[in-house]
Amino acid sequence: xxxxxxxxxxxxxxxxxxxxxxxxxxxLRFLRFVTLPGKxxxxxxxxxxxxxxAATALSTFNPKKLVAPSxxxxxxxxxxxxxxxAAAGSDASKSLRVGHSQKLIxxxxxxxxxxTSATTGTGHELLLFEALQEGLEEEMDRDPRVCVMxxxxxxxxxxxKVTKGxxxxxxxxxxxxxxxxxxxxxGMGIGAAMTGLRPVIEGMNMGFLLLAFNQISNNCGMLxxxxxxxxxxxxxxxxxxxxxxxxxxxHSQRLESYFQSIPGIQMVACSTPYNAxxxxxxxIRSENPVILFEHVLLYNLKEKIPDxxxxxxxxxxxxxxxxxxxxILTYSRMRYHVMQAAKTLVxxxxxxxxxxxxxxxxxxxxxxxxxxxxxxxxLIVEECMRTGGIGASLTxxxxxxxxxxxxxxxxxxxxxxxxxxxxxxxEEWTVVQxxxxxxxVEQLCQ
Amino acid sequence: MATAFSATxxxxxxxxxxxxxxxxxxxxxxxxxxxxxxxxxxxxxRLNHAHAARRSPVxxxxxxxKEKKPTNPLLITKEEGLVLYEDMILGRSFExxxxxxxxxxxxxxxxxxxxxxEAVSTGFIKLLTKSDSVVSTYRDHVHALSKGVSAxxxxxxxxxxxxxxxxGQGGSMHMFSKEHNMLGGFAFIGxxxxxxxxxxxxxxxxxxxxxxxxxxxxxxxxxxxxxxxGQFYECLNMAALYKLPIIFVVENNLWAIGMSHLRSxxxxxxxxxxxxxxxxxxxxxxxxxxKVREVAKEAVIRARRGEGPTLVECETYRFRGHSLADPxxxxxxxxxxxxxxxxxxxxxxxxxxxxxxxxEGELKTIEKKIDELVEEAVEFxxxxxxxxxxQLLENVFADPKGFGIGPDGRYRCEDPKFTEGTAQV
Numbered sequence: 001x002x003x004x005x006x007x008x009x010x011x012x013x014x015x016x017x018x019x020x021x022x023x024x025x026x027x028l029r030f031l032r033f034v035t036l037p038g039k040x041x042x043x044x045x046x047x048x049x050x051x052x053x054a055a056t057a058l059s060t061f062n063p064k065k066l067v068a069p070s071x072x073x074x075x076x077x078x079x080x081x082x083x084x085x086a087a088a089g090s091d092a093s094k095s096l097r098v099g100h101s102q103k104l105i106x107x108x109x110x111x112x113x114x115x116t117s118a119t120t121g122t123g124h125e126l127l128l129f130e131a132l133q134e135g136l137e138e139e140m141d142r143d144p145r146v147c148v149m150x151x152x153x154x155x156x157x158x159x160x161k162v163t164k165g166x167x168x169x170x171x172x173x174x175x176x177x178x179x180x181x182x183x184x185x186x187g188m189g190i191g192a193a194m195t196g197l198r199p200v201i202e203g204m205n206m207g208f209l210l211l212a213f214n215q216i217s218n219n220c221g222m223l224x225x226x227x228x229x230x231x232x233x234x235x236x237x238x239x240x241x242x243x244x245x246x247x248x249x250x251h252s253q254r255l256e257s258y259f260q261s262i263p264g265i266q267m268v269a270c271s272t273p274y275n276a277x278x279x280x281x282x283x284i285r286s287e288n289p290v291i292l293f294e295h296v297l298l299y300n301l302k303e304k305i306p307d308x309x310x311x312x313x314x315x316x317x318x319x320x321x322x323x324x325x326x327x328i329l330t331y332s333r334m335r336y337h338v339m340q341a342a343k344t345l346v347x348x349x350x351x352x353x354x355x356x357x358x359x360x361x362x363x364x365x366x367x368x369x370x371x372x373x374x375x376x377x378x379l380i381v382e383e384c385m386r387t388g389g390i391g392a393s394l395t396x397x398x399x400x401x402x403x404x405x406x407x408x409x410x411x412x413x414x415x416x417x418x419x420x421x422x423x424x425x426x427e428e429w430t431v432v433q434x435x436x437x438x439x440x441v442e443q444l445c446q
Numbered sequence: 447m448a449t450a451f452s453a454t455x456x457x458x459x460x461x462x463x464x465x466x467x468x469x470x471x472x473x474x475x476x477x478x479x480x481x482x483x484x485x486x487x488x489x490x491x492r493l494n495h496a497h498a499a500r501r502s503p504v505x506x507x508x509x510x511x512k513e514k515k516p517t518n519p520l521l522i523t524k525e526e527g528l529v530l531y532e533d534m535i536l537g538r539s540f541e542x543x544x545x546x547x548x549x550x551x552x553x554x555x556x557x558x559x560x561x562x563x564e565a566v567s568t569g570f571i572k573l574l575t576k577s578d579s580v581v582s583t584y585r586d587h588v589h590a591l592s593k594g595v596s597a598x599x600x601x602x603x604x605x606x607x608x609x610x611x612x613x614g615q616g617g618s619m620h621m622f623s624k625e626h627n628m629l630g631g632f633a634f635i636g637x638x639x640x641x642x643x644x645x646x647x648x649x650x651x652x653x654x655x656x657x658x659x660x661x662x663x664x665x666x667x668x669x670x671x672x673x674x675x676g677q678f679y680e681c682l683n684m685a686a687l688y689k690l691p692i693i694f695v696v697e698n699n700l701w702a703i704g705m706s707h708l709r710s711x712x713x714x715x716x717x718x719x720x721x722x723x724x725x726x727x728x729x730x731x732x733x734x735x736x737k738v739r740e741v742a743k744e745a746v747i748r749a750r751r752g753e754g755p756t757l758v759e760c761e762t763y764r765f766r767g768h769s770l771a772d773p774x775x776x777x778x779x780x781x782x783x784x785x786x787x788x789x790x791x792x793x794x795x796x797x798x799x800x801x802x803x804x805x806e807g808e809l810k811t812i813e814k815k816i817d818e819l820v821e822e823a824v825e826f827x828x829x830x831x832x833x834x835x836x837q838l839l840e841n842v843f844a845d846p847k848g849f850g851i852g853p854d855g856r857y858r859c860e861d862p863k864f865t866e867g868t869a870q871v
Contacts, residue, residue, distance in 0.1 A: 112454065144656055173655050179687065184640045185679030191644020196627060214677075218637055227622035227630065229613035229841035266848045287844035315850050315857070362850025362858075369853040373592060401853050
């Protein structure tokens with residue numbers, strides 16, 4: 001149904017949406033000869049509403065009210081008809097409140113001063129790695145069975161300072177400095193989990209966990225099932241991955257694409273200090289094995305997070321920026337590239353809805369679905385390789401579940417199927433940049 | 447750093463790096479046993495003596511063990527003897543029955559039988575308590591039985607029935623039992639060793655961090671082929687470094703499917719690899735349950751006292767092929783005959799009778815009892831139901847919310863079809 005307050009202009013409608021045999025692109029071509037009644041700012045709204053297809057909106061089609069799209073005149077102000085997806089889960093409101101603050105960063109790199117997520121008014125500001133540490137420390141205080149193991153997590157304080165100070169506080173056995181043997185210490189963590197502890201296993205770089213693939217796939221993922229449910233493996237496997245600043249191919253890997261097929265594990269990716277702490281705590285409390293993907297370039301993000309305790313739901317996606325024209329699904333570092341592109345897009349008159357999917361396995365098809373049903377266009381922006389990445393799986397899932405709601409094919413922007421080169425220019429071209437995102441949105445929204 | 451680890455309490459405060467290195471070891475005085483004299487001369491905490499100390503008199507240990515006469519009547523009592531005998535007979539009968547059932551089409555896939563190696567399983571596991579853990583490989587039926595898992599549960603698991611110890615979801619190579627602390631059953635070799643290391647770590651953690659009274663040990667069984675695998679060495683290192691209460695038992699049956707141990711290993715003497723990592727390495731005749739038991743006793747006591755791991759190499763032999771699918775053509779008939787003559791069950795029977803610990807009749811009664819037990823286990827497994835469709839999606843996750851939120855906004859595990867096993871996940 002058409003929203004009462006909008007006289008609408010059509011920006012783009014797939015030719016399938018016919019009304020009495022007239023396809024709207026035909027109408028648009030006709031409209032080019034129609035004089036515009038001044039520079040009226042018309043919001044383009046083809047409201048699907050929650051669940052209804054766009055076809056219903058056209059039932060009140062009034063050619064007199066049609067104005068040719070004038071993208072530069074589209075209002076930047078949000079109307080109250082913004083469709084806010086209610087996510088299943090008690091802390092949905094919290095994640096939405098964070099999402100409201102527009103985290104548009106000047107450059108797509110590291111440090112940023114994000115706007116405060118005013119949840120209770122008070123709160124404390126910290127960097128992402130400190131948020132992870134805070135979450136970890138709180139859980140270790142809460143449950144003496146929680147322990148950490150990994151290379152240089154103890155005396156060194158962690159290569160990315162996530163475990164800084166914890167060895168002094170909890171001792172060398174609870175924050176265990178392991179030798180360099182990923183397969184064995186990951187397996188050791190799994191054995192410890194089977195016998196009652198709750199280890200947090202750190203891979204100094206996610207790529208190193210390739211050496212632990214045997215343990216992660218066979219034991220971590222499968223053991224609960226193979227033992228007929230007798231043994232639980234409440235481990236958290238975490239570490240930084242993703243493309244950094246000229247770290248070379250092997251230190252720039254995206255392990256989420258390799259791990260996603262393993263049955264029995266959950267994968268989450270954090271992207272802000274708020275969700276980093278929340279996901280860390282939720283992962284530790286979960287009885288399932290959870291792999292928490294952090295990103296090398298996001299550790300120094302600063303944000304104000306609540307003083308009171310909170311956790312984020314492991315299976316939910318985060319609405320970063322509600323919108324109407326197109327759904328952009330992303331996670332981890334690409335969230336910031338998307339938000340930067342969003343800035344440009346808004347200036348150009350588009351209204352992208354940005355969702356940080358956060359849960360890489362399983363996908364939150366409810367949040368994603370509601371968004372697709374509203375905007376009918378999907379762009380996935382990820383850092384994985386083109387082949388076999390999270391985006392590939394997500395594309396398949398969306399096509400399978402929401403095909404009827406799509407006005408355009410799902411587009412997926414991924415990294416090139418190339419080992420990440422060292423040279424800065426080449427590295428930049430392997431990863432999706434904001435300009436490409438803008439182009440893709442323009443292309444999808446034609 | 448091993449030193450920092452010797453402290454029984456976690457380090458608090460702002461002790462500097464330097465202080466940690468100089469912490470004196472807080473271990474008990476070394477045991478008076480000459481068997482483990484190697485630990486006394488292994489002051490590897492002092493860095494400058496590390497190399498000299500490594501050349502420990504482990505060779506002496508081997509000789510001491512070999513010198514022990516198995517016919518020493520003080521080695522076991524009658525009760526112990528009968529327990530050992532019964533356990534070995536159970537292992538042998540069960541495995542023989544497995545072979546029969548396999549060829550009758552009651553079980554499928556890979557089935558690896560333990561015939562001939564019973565002395566190792568019985569020798570070690572009968573010394574353990576219920577809370578001690580055992581980790582094995584794919585050749586795990588008898589380890590499970592020795593640890594206390596009922597023959598019914600194991601047989602049902604092999605038949606793939608719901609009443610199996612893993613609800614039919616594991617199979618021959620994945621015998622798990624939470625109740626008896628049987629931590630599996632792993633299909634890939636070497637895969638269980640880190641898990642065993644983790645179980646031993648929990649034991650140490652419970653003692654030192656949670657301040658519980660815990661002296662549980664873990665015994666990890668694996669073969670000669672595994673000893674060329676990285677996971678083995680990584681775990682030897684960590685176990686010795688953290689002084690974990692674990693015993694690494696190598697069941698060296700000289701063959702890894704068709705690969706002879708001598709063809710695949712640069713130095714075939716596996717026990718020597720223990721001292722390289724700072725733990726005693728012992729070689730024992732794995733066809734003699736009493737010798738194995740003596741070595742096991744020392745190793746278990748050592749682990750319970752918190753002195754760290756031991757590597758025990760048991761020279762043993764499997765009378766059948768690698769698995770029931772293995773034609774077993776590569777092994778020399780003479781070699782097989784040689785080891786068949788050293789059948790551990792026959793040897794123990796002879797020992798018990800010669801030393802007047804048991805009469806022939808008593809042993810026959812045990813054999814009969816075990817035969818009936820195994821028959822009954824087969825009947826039970828036959829009569830048990832196969833798993834239903836509803837079992838398909840259970841146990842994938844401990845918390846089934848891990849299947850995620852479906853398009854309708856509900857968790858997939860709340861879908862009524864989930865319990866039927868037909869939900870879209």
